[in-house]
Amino acid sequence: xxxxxxxxxxxxxxxxxxxxxxxxxxxxxxxxxxxxxxxxxxxxxxxxxxxxxxxxxxxxxxxxxxxxxxxxxxxxxxxxxxxxxxxxxxxxxxxxxxxxxxxxxxxxxxxxxxxxxxxxxxxxxxxxxxxxxxxxxxxxxxxxxxxxxxxxxxxxxxxxxxxxxxxxxxxxxxxxxxxxxxxxxxxxxxxxxxxxxxxxxxxxxxxxxxxxxxxxxxxxxxxxxxxxxxxxxxxxxxxxxxxxxxxxxxxxxxxxxxxxxxxxxxxxxxxxxxxxxxxxxxxxxxxxxxxxxxxxxxxxxxxxxxxxxxxxxxxxxxxxxxxxxxxxxxxxxxxxxxxxxxxxxxxxxxxx
Amino acid sequence: xxxxxxxxxxxxxxxxxxxxxxxxxxxxxxxxxxxxxxxxxxxxxxxxxxxxxxxxxxxxxxxxxxxxxxxxxxxxxxxxxxxxxxxxxxxxxxxxxxxxxxxxxxxxxxxxxxxxxxxxxxxxxxxxxxxxxxxxxxxxxxxxxxxxxxxxxxxxxxxxxxxxxxxxxxxxxxxxxxxxxxxxxxxxxxxxxxxxxxxxxxxxxxxxxxxxxxxxxxxxxxxxxxxxxxxxxxxxxxxxxxxxxxxxxxxxxxxxxxxxxxxxxxxxxxxxxxxxxxxxxxxxxxxxxxxxxx
Amino acid sequence: xxxxxxxxxxxxxxxxxxxxxxxxxxxxxxxxxxxxxxxxxxxxxxxxxxxxxxxxxxxxxxxxxxxxxxxxxxxxxxxxxxxxxxxxxxxxxxxxxxxxxxxxxxxxxxxxxxxxxxxxxxxxxxxxxxxxxxxxxxxxxxxxxxxxxxxxxxxxxxxxxxxxxxxxxxxxxxxxxxxxxxxxxxxxxxxxxxxxxxxxxxxxxxxxxxxxxxxxxxxxxxxxxxxxxxxxxxxxxxxxxxxxxxxxxxxxxxxxxxxxxxxxxxxxxxxxxxxxxxxxxxxxxxxxxxxxxxxxxxxxxxxxxxxxx
Numbered sequence: 029x030x031x032x033x034x035x036x037x038x039x040x041x042x043x044x045x046x047x048x049x050x051x052x053x054x055x056x057x058x059x060x061x062x063x064x065x066x067x068x069x070x071x072x073x074x075x076x077x078x079x080x081x082x083x084x085x086x087x088x089x090x091x092x093x094x095x096x097x098x099x100x101x102x103x104x105x106x107x108x109x110x111x112x113x114x115x116x117x118x119x120x121x122x123x124x125x126x127x128x129x130x131x132x133x134x135x136x137x138x139x140x141x142x143x144x145x146x147x148x149x150x151x152x153x154x155x156x157x158x159x160x161x162x163x164x165x166x167x168x169x170x171x172x173x174x175x176x177x178x179x180x181x182x183x184x185x186x187x188x189x190x191x192x193x194x195x196x197x198x199x200x201x202x203x204x205x206x207x208x209x210x211x212x213x214x215x216x217x218x219x220x221x222x223x224x225x226x227x228x229x230x231x232x233x234x235x236x237x238x239x240x241x242x243x244x245x246x247x248x249x250x251x252x253x254x255x256x257x258x259x260x261x262x263x264x265x266x267x268x269x270x271x272x273x274x275x276x277x278x279x280x281x282x283x284x285x286x287x288x289x290x291x292x293x294x295x296x297x298x299x300x301x302x303x304x305x306x307x308x309x310x311x312x313x314x315x316x317x318x319x320x321x322x323x324x325x326x327x328x329x330x331x332x333x334x335x336x337x338x339x340x341x342x343x344x345x346x347x348x349x350x351x352x353x354x355x356x357x358x359x360x361x362x363x364x365x366x367x368x369x370x371x372x373x374x375x376x377x378x379x380x
Numbered sequence: 381x382x383x384x385x386x387x388x389x390x391x392x393x394x395x396x397x398x399x400x401x402x403x404x405x406x407x408x409x410x411x412x413x414x415x416x417x418x419x420x421x422x423x424x425x426x427x428x429x430x431x432x433x434x435x436x437x438x439x440x441x442x443x444x445x446x447x448x449x450x451x452x453x454x455x456x457x458x459x460x461x462x463x464x465x466x467x468x469x470x471x472x473x474x475x476x477x478x479x480x481x482x483x484x485x486x487x488x489x490x491x492x493x494x495x496x497x498x499x500x501x502x503x504x505x506x507x508x509x510x511x512x513x514x515x516x517x518x519x520x521x522x523x524x525x526x527x528x529x530x531x532x533x534x535x536x537x538x539x540x541x542x543x544x545x546x547x548x549x550x551x552x553x554x555x556x557x558x559x560x561x562x563x564x565x566x567x568x569x570x571x572x573x574x575x576x577x578x579x580x581x582x583x584x585x586x587x588x589x590x591x592x593x594x595x596x597x598x599x600x601x602x603x604x605x606x607x608x609x610x611x612x613x614x615x616x617x618x619x620x621x622x623x624x625x626x627x628x629x630x631x632x633x634x635x636x637x638x639x640x641x642x643x644x645x646x647x648x649x650x651x652x653x654x655x656x657x658x659x660x661x662x663x664x665x666x667x668x669x670x671x672x673x674x
Numbered sequence: 675x676x677x678x679x680x681x682x683x684x685x686x687x688x689x690x691x692x693x694x695x696x697x698x699x700x701x702x703x704x705x706x707x708x709x710x711x712x713x714x715x716x717x718x719x720x721x722x723x724x725x726x727x728x729x730x731x732x733x734x735x736x737x738x739x740x741x742x743x744x745x746x747x748x749x750x751x752x753x754x755x756x757x758x759x760x761x762x763x764x765x766x767x768x769x770x771x772x773x774x775x776x777x778x779x780x781x782x783x784x785x786x787x788x789x790x791x792x793x794x795x796x797x798x799x800x801x802x803x804x805x806x807x808x809x810x811x812x813x814x815x816x817x818x819x820x821x822x823x824x825x826x827x828x829x830x831x832x833x834x835x836x837x838x839x840x841x842x843x844x845x846x847x848x849x850x851x852x853x854x855x856x857x858x859x860x861x862x863x864x865x866x867x868x869x870x871x872x873x874x875x876x877x878x879x880x881x882x883x884x885x886x887x888x889x890x891x892x893x894x895x896x897x898x899x900x901x902x903x904x905x906x907x908x909x910x911x912x913x914x915x916x917x918x919x920x921x922x923x924x925x926x927x928x929x930x931x932x933x934x935x936x937x938x939x940x941x942x943x944x945x946x947x948x949x950x951x952x953x954x955x956x957x958x959x960x961x962x963x964x965x966x967x968x969x970x971x972x973x974x975x976x977x978x979x980x981x982x983x
Contacts, residue, residue, distance in 0.1 A: 092577055116583070124580030131578075136571040139590050140670055141597070150589070151579035186669040202579060497957065501950035503901055503921075505908050506942030509928055517932055615816050616905045620928070630817060631909065634824040642821075649817075 038065035039210045039242035040089075040127075045102035045112075047081070047088045047266075049321075056321035059085045060266040062102075066210060066242040071233075073257035073274070074246045075289070079318050081266040082246045086212050088112075090127060091119045107209070125155040128203030132215035134195035138187040144171075144198050145183030148205055155206040170201040174231060193224035197231065204235060210242045217252060229256055250289065254278065262286050265319045265329030268349060272364030282352040282366035284336045288314040328368065339369035440633075440641050447644040450629065457527045458625040461548065461618075462610035464541050466603060468549025469556050474599075476553075477560025478592065484565060492557065499554025508547040508620040515543060525622035544621040548614050552606050559602050560595070567595035597668055604660035611656070612649040700962045707958030710951040717948050720767035728761035741934045751936035753926065759936060762918040763944050769919045770948065773834050773912075774899040778892060780838025785845025786888060790876055792846065793853030804850065807843035815840045815898075816905060823911045830919075833912040837902045841895050848891045852884030859883075886963035890956055897952035904945045920945045 047059035059081040066072050074082045087093050088100045089111050104111040107126055111119065123129075131137040139147060148167035149160060156163070164183060171179035174197040187195055196216065203211055213232065217225040233256055236243055247253060253260055253274065261271040262283065270283040281287045291314075316333035325331050327343045334342065341347070349367040439446055473496075480492035516524035522543055528536040567573065568591055576590040615627035626645060633641035665671045701707050720727065729749075736756030744751045750759035792803040822836035857880070865875055906912035907921030915922060920941040927937030 087574075090578060092574060120580050120582060122580070123578050129575070129578040131571060131575060133571060137575045139572040139576065139594065141594055141668055142589065143669075147576075150576075150581060150585065154580045154582070154585070188670050199575070202575070206580070493957075497953050498946075498950055501897060501901075501946060501953050503904055503924075503942055503945045503949070505905065506924060506938070506945060509924070509931060509938050509942070513931055513935055513938075612817060615820065616908060619909060627817075631820060634820050 038067050039106070040244075041065045041103075041105040042085075042089070043103045043105075045085060045088065045104065046100070047084050047093070048099040048101075049084070049093070050097040050099075051322065053320075053322050057324060058266050058321045059088065060324075062263070062266075062268050064261055064268070064271065066244055068209070068242055069236065069240045070258050071236065071243040071245055071256050072259045072261060073253040074244060074261045074263060075248065075250065075253055076263035077248055077318050079321065080263040081321070082263045083214050085263070086129075086214065086244060086246060090123050090129070091116065092123075121155070124151055124203075124208065125206040126208055127210045127212060128206070128208035130196070130199045130203045130211070130213045130216040133219045134192050134199055135187075135219070137199055138195060140187055142186075143183065144185050144187065144190070148183070148198070148202055151202050152205050167201075167205070170205055171198070173235070174198070174201045174204075175227075176201075192220055193227065196220060196224075196228055200228070200232065200235070204239075204241070207239065208241065210244065211236070212244045212246070214246045215248070216245070218247065218249065225252070226255075232256070262289065265324055266321060267329055267346075267367065268365075269330065269368070270364075270366040271349075272352070272366075276352075276364040280352070280364070282364070282370075283330070283368045284334050284370055285314070285330045286366075288333075288335070336370050341369050345369075440638055447640050450641060451626065451644055451648055454624060454626045454629050456529060457623060458611060458627070460527075460530065460537070460541060461544055461614070461623060461625060462607060464545040465548035465552060465610055465614075466607050468545050469553035469606065470603065472549065472553035473556035473560050474596070477557045478564050478587075478595075480557075481561045481564035481568065482587075489561075492561070496554040496557040496561075499550050499557075502551070504547055504551050504614070505616045505620045507550065508543065508617055511543045511547060512620070525620070527622075527624055544617055544623055547617055547621075548610060552610065556599070556602065556606065560599060563598055564591060564595040567591045570594065597664070600663055600667065601660055604656045608653050608656045611652045697962045701958060704958045704961070706954050707962075710954040710958065713947060713951040714955065717767050717771065717951070720764045721771045722768075724761075724764040724768055728758070728764045730758045730761050741930065741937075743934070744936055750940040751934060753923075753934070753937050754930055759923075759940055762923060763920070763940050766918045766920040766923065766941060766944065767948075769830065769913050769917060770900050770903055770945070773830060773837065773903040774896050776834040777837035777899045777903070778841065778895045780835065781841035781845050781895065782888070782892060784838070785842040786849045788842070789846040789849025789851075790853055790880065790884075793850035794857060794872070794876060794880060800850075803846070807846045816902065819902060819906060820909075820911060823906065828911040828914060830913045830917070833903055833906050836906070837899050840902070841899065844895065845888065845891060848887050849884055852887050853880055856880055856883040889963060890960045893952055893956035893959055897949045897956065900945065900952065901949050 042065070043063050045059055045062040046057070049056045049058050062081075062085055064072060074085070076082045084093065088098070089104050089106075091111075091114075093100070100112055102112060106122065109118075111122065114122070138144070145164060145167055148170065149163040152158070152163045152166055153160070158166075168179045168183055171182050176182045176194060176197055182190075182198075187198070190198065199216070211232070216232075217228050220228060229252065232243065235241070243256075245252070245256060257274045259271065260274050260277040262269055262277065262285065264285050270277060270281065270286045277286060278290065281290055314333060319325060319329055319332065325343075327341070327345050328334070328347050331337065331342050337343075347367045347369045349365045352364040352366050440450060443450075476492050476496070480486075480489040483489055512524045515522045523536075523540050524543075526540055528540050530537045570590075572594075573586060573590050576586045581590075612626065614625075615631050617623070618625045618627045619631070626648065630642060630645040632638070633645065736752070738756065739748075739752055740754055740756035742748055742752040742756070748758050748760065750763060752758055753762070788803050788807065792800040818840050819833075819836040822839055823832055826832040826835065865879055903912055903919070904921030904924070907919045908925045910925070913919035913922055923941035924938050924945070927934070927939075927941065930937050
């Protein structure tokens with residue numbers, strides 16, 4: 029796909045987002061100072077392992093976390109207003125109309141006892157003053173657009189009568205039904221098999237190009253990222269530890285964790301000589317487990333698992349997210365940042 | 381379904397068998413012969429089943445009245461009490477259970493839990509007596525007991541129903557409240573509720589169509605079970621309120637060893653159980669698209 | 675799935691062996707459980723030492739002082755024969771608890787055995803046993819008890835047997851479900867593979883892991899057993915006069931309800947408070963021992979419904 033560049037104001041501008049959840053084990057800092065922007069037509073991939081805070085960070089934007097146990101701070105400018113300070117009714121108007129969401133499991137994300145048509149129509153009518161017949165016509169058009177055969181009749185189908193891929197198409201139709209400026213896909217292809225996954229990715233790219241929608245794609249699948257993202261944001265332990273153009277991050281990862289992730293990516297195209305890498309085609313994982321959000325290390329969140337530990341400050345001091353000095357000759361793109369004390373040479377030799 | 385039918389028709393026999401041992405008294409000998417009790421059991425059973433199929437359940441040992449008419453006489457009273465009680469129970473449990481599920485571990489929730497726990501624990505006959513004391517005695521507002529057929533005087537029918545159906549309804553309602561609470565709590569956590577919210581639906585729409593619509597589906601089953609139990613007679617409450625229902629009939633027939641009547645009542649309970657289960661199944665299939673008839 | 679939700683966070687997955695000491699500590703931190711325990715302590719005290727505690731003999735007739743309202747002399751008033759209601763209520767605790775314990779003991783022993791066998795051996799035995807239990811369970815509990823008493827004749831002992839029979843299927847079901855849950859667990863399969871005998875397996879491994887729901891069910895069943903005994907005595911099939919039983923007193927008091935409300939009120943209150951305490955304790959136990967089983971409440975709801983109807 030073509031990279032539309034960074035024209036105009038961002039669709040969403042998130043600054044220093046912090047989310048704290050109260051759990052039975054105490055308070056957990058799940059998202060810790062996250063900042064990013066998404067521009068119209070741009071796809072930003074948020075990458076990280078389970079528990080890295082990536083899903084929570086977007087649910088928090090729309091007030092979809094359980095209110096009683098969550099505490100959200102920071103600023104998220106969308107359409108000229110700060111989402112985090114909106115009241116429930118104003119937020120409701122942003123949900124669906126301004127920001128559409130697609131969730132991971134199409135089996136459970138649709139209400140099993142309501143028809144597909146109903147679920148589309150109620151979303152449309154939540155934001156537009158139109159009658160049911162008009163909304164149904166629009167719903168049928170949308171289903172056609174996302175590639176459901178026989179869209180008119182599909183309106184009266186129940187979710188269980190559709191395949192997983194078809195259900196995810198319905199989810200996308202629902203998410204796009206009110207023409208949102210931003211689409212958030214939370215692990216939207218994880219539960220699907222590979223061919224369907226490719227179809228869905230293709231569909232979203234096409235719709236995005238047609239409408240100029242900004243997309244936040246949350247995933248732990250680096251293969252997906254490589255396929256669709258313009259920019260990548262790597263999360264670990266609730267922090268952004270590296271972000272930049274997809275090429276910069278993939279070919280010149282600056283953070284040891286990103287390198288580890290890339291090492292964990294199953295590869296079939298080339299022999300693997302990276303540290304932590306295995307034989308071709310073999311999935312490699314980083315030893316150890318992500319830190320518990322109730323008990324974060326004082327320094328770099330990755331320190332306990334870090335194979336490099338190049339600097340004594342790593343253990344005690346949180347490394348700031350600073351620009352990475354690219355080697356001469358790299359094409360100028362969006363600024364590439366990483367939060368690490370590791371000198372560039374210590375981590376060179378990523379996927380190249 | 382067929383297996384179920386078979387299983388639940390069997391109880392007519394063991395009860396008959398068990399009670400049969402009590403019939404060695406001299407006085408009943410003649411009766412035994414007349415009723416065909418001297419015949420081998422399978423023969424008796426067959427005879428009973430064939431006549432039962434034509435609606436003839438035999439004759440009461442005590443009064444000599446046909447069992448079928450004895451039961452039919454009692455049916456309206458039992459139906460009135462069971463249906464109004466279940467309505468009371470639903471009217472209490474759905475709002476209370478939902479409210480406490482919406483705010484888990486809040487003051488409302490703890491209160492609702494305590495109230496429903498109390499409702500489950502309260503001896504219904506005691507509560508009935510206290511209600512009579514209060515509303516029939518002290519305030520003199522409502523009749524203390526008895527039953528007036530609906531066809532005779534609708535107003536009196538209703539006023540006689542209030543206390544017994546509140547008594548039964550509170551107990552049933554408390555059980556249902558706990559069920560509604562856990563069911564709603566489970567439904568709220570479902571992914572599709574998050575989807576509904578992410579579409580920008582109002583809180584009420586989400587609650588009505590994405591939480592309650594799903595959470596109350598299993599309630600159909602539980603309500604059916606409750607209703608079946610209520611129809612089989614809330615024996616003790618019927619006695620407290622002098623309610624001429626099936627429970628009372630069954631108790632009397634046990635006490636007087638009037639076993640054709642007891643047998644008829646048990647058969648009726650089995651039929652009621654089956655019919656309600658069938659209705660619940662049909663209703664469920666209508667309400668839940670995932671269940672098909674095939 | 676990205677964040678540890680409070681519901682999922684604290685619970686270990688799989689069937690860890692119950693940790694009794696920790697559970698007890700948790701239970702003691704729950705004010706409702708402590709309260710319920712205290713009430714039950716009082717009831718047990720009354721049951722054990724009722725005769726010594728009672729201000730007067732429970733069958734001490736004093737016609738001159740009959741139908742006296744509650745006063746300093748007779749805290750709960752007197753009945754139609756001038757007997758002290760408080761004394762009778764205190765003594766009634768013994769009957770109620772005794773019937774409750776024995777009845778639940780019967781259902782516990784029979785039901786657990788049936789459930790263990792059905793769950794562990796499965797197949798045909800499971801089918802036969804559980805079908806039997808279903809048939810037993812399909813009857814409204816109180817009618818079932820009445821029918822049993824009709825055969826055995828009224829009386830305290832027979833009431834215990836009747837109630838015991840009625841609640842057997844619930845224990846069978848609970849145990850079977852728990853056994854099915856642990857049967858395929860790694861440690862059970864491992865023990866089997868090293869040649870442990872069935873009996874040893876059942877007693878050493880399966881039973882302890884099935885214990886939490888059974889304990890919870892015991893507490894809840896005690897509640898309903900006490901309630902059932904009261905109901906049976908109320909309709910004249912349980913404890914026979916002159917023994918003071920709460921249900922019996924309530925039924926006698928009913929005749930004097932407009933003259934002497936206290937005659938029916940206090941025995942009923944005693945039943946209510948005792949049953950409530952068992953239920954609350956059962957709830958607290960469920961929270962502590964068996965948090966994953968909370969959804970099982972839905973299936974117990976129908977069971978409780980049966981028990982109450």
